[in-house]
Amino acid sequence: MRKRILFLFLLAAAIGGACLGFFLRPEFVPPAIVPLEGASLNQTPVYTLLFEGGMETIRIDPDPAVYAGAKAANRSLHLYTDMPEEEWIPIYYLAFINEPHQEPFYADLLGALREIRDRRGLDDDRYLELIAVFVQSIPYETDASVSEPKFPIETFVDAAGDCDDKSLLLAGLLAREGYGVSLLYFGGETHMAVGVKSAGCGYRNTSFAYIETTNVSYVGIPPATLSGGATLSSDPLVIPVGQGERSYTACNQVQTIERALSALRDRAAVLETELEARGREIEAMRDALDVLGARMTSLLRAGDISEYNRLVQDYNRMAGDYNQAVDAYNALLDEAERVVDLHNDLAAGAHDRPASYLVARAYPSG
Structure with a gap:
């Protein structure tokens, strides 16, 4: 959930005296960090994340003075002139990303990420995915007592953030690594995501591939629903x-994965409907067998062997049909379980897009 923006529209007082000329106020004063020297951190977070089949650990030592200053900062945007939303909203969020006291933090964190990139030989697409998976792996957490965004250094040290907190951190990292990147601000849905310049998977009215930051997910595949069931419609x-x-160029592979996921969901829905129908048929067949079996038991107890023997053939035929129906049901159930398992594996495979692509490519998606 994107937190609300606090801004104050302030009136500048007129100052007389021709010898002083005009006293010019800035149009706005954004949130800023004043480092608190002597501060300390209770603990430094250590991040462990799964990426492309292996675990990676990221640990740096952020400046306690900058972190404490971020925690204590006034997060309001002070406006001295009237501005439309599309002007002051970017000013507000960019102030959090680009606050200059955070540059050493960005440099240290990117140094740790680059070490993984170089050791694994990642290209630009996989390096972007590494950075995205790192931020997505930070626990999603909302704090009802805090109504404004966090500075990126806070999100890292706190090891928690919501959609705008994590989006600010991811956008700041990608921008400093030379990617064309933007924040995607959804005012109506109170949501924020990140967009990265792409070739072939632009989101809605943009040229950017969508990156959801609240959970580990594929670059270029927006969520069907947000937490709470809301959908992005604006x-x-x-x-x-x-x-x-730098841009994201793996759109063809991501689209193959997305088509496979869609085909698997469709097939699972068809199988669910068919299993429900066949289950009802099997239940009716079982009931009919029970009724016939009870009748035959009564005949046997009454000594009516002739009628009992006459019904044996009917019972065996019905039992054979029932067993065939159960076998067919179980075969469908096996397929449904394979489809669901494959879908879930693909959906959970965003940390390893190349491997997921190979799996998706092998599934017929129409």
């Missing part, structure tokens, strides 16, 4: 953060 306000030349 065009986002695009807030440019980085104008770099």
Whole structure:
């Protein structure tokens, strides 16, 4: 959930005296960090994440003075002139990302991420996915007592954040690594995500691939629903953060994965409907067998062997049909379990897009 923005519209007082000329106030004063020297951290977070089949650990030592200053910062946007939303909203969020006292934090964190990139030989697409998976792996958490966004250094040290907190961190990292990146601000749905310049998987009215930051998910595949069941139906306000030349070029593979996921969901729905219908048929067949079996038991107890023997053939035929129906049901159930398992494996495989693509490519998706 994106937190609300606090802003104050302030009136500048007029100052007389021709010898002083005009006293010019800025149009706005954004949130800023004043480091608190002497501060300390209770603990430094250590992040362990799964990426492409292996575990990675990320640990840095953020400046306690900057973190404490971020915690104590006034997060209001002070406006001295009237501005439309599409102007002051970007000013507000960019102030959190680009607050200059955080640059050493960005440099240290990117140093740790680059070490993984170089050791694994990641290309630009996989490196972007590494950064995304790292931020997505930070626990999603909302704090009802805090109504404003966090500075990225806070999200890292707190090891928790909501959609705008994590989006600000991811956008700041990608921008500093030369990617074309923007924030995607959904005012109506109170949500925020990240968009990265892409070739072939632009989201809605943008040229950016959608990145959901609240959970580990594929670059370029937006969520069907948000937490709480809401859906994204509006065009986002695009807030440019980085104008770099790097872009995401694995859209064809992501689209193959998305088609496979869609086909698997469709097949699972068909199988569920068919299993329900066949289950009802089998239940009716079982009831008919029970009724016939009870009648035959009564005949046997009454000594009516002739009628009992006459019904044996009917019972055996019905039992054979029942067993065939059960076998067919179980075969469908096996397929349904395979389909669901494959879907869930693919859906959970965003940390390893290349491997997921190979799996998705092998599934007939129409």
